[in-house]
Amino acid sequence: MTTFLNFRRRAVLGATLATAALGLALPAVAQPAFPSKGLRIVVPFGPGGVGDLTARIVAEKLASQLGQTVVIDNRPGAGGVVAAESVARSEPDGHTLFLMSNGTAVTASLFQKLPFDTVKDFTPVSTLGYFDIAVVVPANSPHKTMGELVAFAKANPGKINIGSINIGSTQHLAAELFKSTAGIEAQIVPYNGSPALIGAIRGQQVDVAVEILAPVLTQIQGGALRALAVTGEKRSIVLPEVPTAVEAGVKDYVASSWNALAVPSKTPRAAVERLQREIATAVADPAVREKLRGLNIDARSSTPEQTAALLASDIRRWSGVIERAKIPKQ
Helix, strand or coil, X not given: CHHHHHHHHHHHHHHHHHHHHHHHHHHHHHCCCCCCCCEEEEECCCCCCHHHHHHHHHHHHHHHHHCCCEEEEECCCHHHHHHHHHHHCCCCCCCEEEEEEHHHHHHHHHCCCCCCCCCCCEEEEEEEEEECEEEEEECCCCCCCHHHHHHHHHHCCCCEEEEEECCCCHHXXXXXXXXXXXXXXXXXXXXXXXXXXXXXXXXXXXXXXXXXXXXXXXXXXXXXXXXXXXXXXXXXXXXXXXXXXXXXXXXXXXXCEEEEEEEECCCXXXXXXXXXXXXXXXXXXXXXXXXXXXXXXXXXXXXXXXXHXXXXXXXXXXXXXXXXXCCCCC
C-alpha cells in the first residue's frame, strides 16, 4: 500500500511539473512576431509641414523593410497634446508611434498640467533628423555679422527688434535664448506663422528674425535675406558657408529643432529594439537621406537612451528659458 501511494505521489508530482513546464512554455510559443500588423505614426502637425513630410519619408522606407503598412495619422492641435495623449493611451505593443520633436519638450515646460507625463509615459526610440534654426537679417541690413549685431544691441539697449513666430514656439524660445546668451536687451515680436514673419523681415519691420531654416532658405539663396548664423552644434548641410552662432561669437547659443519616434512606455523592449534597428537602417538609406536633405534635414538616428537624454535635456533647457522670459504657462 505504501509503495502504491509513493508511486501515485510521484506520478502526480511529475504530471504537475510537466504541466507547469508546458504552461511556462506556452506564452513564448503564443507570442506573435513583431510587427504582427501595420504600424501607425501619429503626427502632431497638419499635412505638408516639415515634420509631416519627414514622417512620411521614413514611413515609406519602414513599410518596405517590415513588409507592413505604415500609416500617418495627422492630429494637430493644442501644441501636440492631442496627438501625444492618443499615443500615451494606446496599446503598448509597438504598433503605434508618436512623432516627437523639440516642440514636445517645449510643451512639457509650457503647460501647467498635461493629461500625460512626457517622460514617464513614453519610450523614445530614435531620432530621425535635425533641422537648423537661422538668425537672418534683411539683405541691406547694416549688421554684416553676428558680432556686429550683438555689439550694436549692447550699445543700444532695447533698439533691436527680433521677429519670431507664435509665443511658445521653438523659434520664439530660440529668440529668447539668443537674448539671454548674448546678454542683450531686445524686443521680441511674434508673428502668426512663417509667411507673416518673412514679410516682416523683408519689409524691415523687424531688424532680425530667428526662424527654422527651411522657410527662409529660398529667401537667403535669392539674396533677399542674409543669414548671420545657424544655431545648431555644427554648420548647416545646405549653407556650409554660414557659421554657427558659437563660431560667430555667441558662446553657448545652441538650439536645434529635431524629430524622433517614440512609443508608449510599457512597450516590450524587444519591440523597441526592433523599431530602433529598422529606423536606423531607414535613416541611413542614401535615398531617404537625400529626400530629407531636400527638406534641409540632417538625417540622424540614435539609440533609445540617447533619444531620451535629448528629450530630457531640451525639457530642462526650455523650462529655464520660459522661466527667465517670464512666459505665462498655459
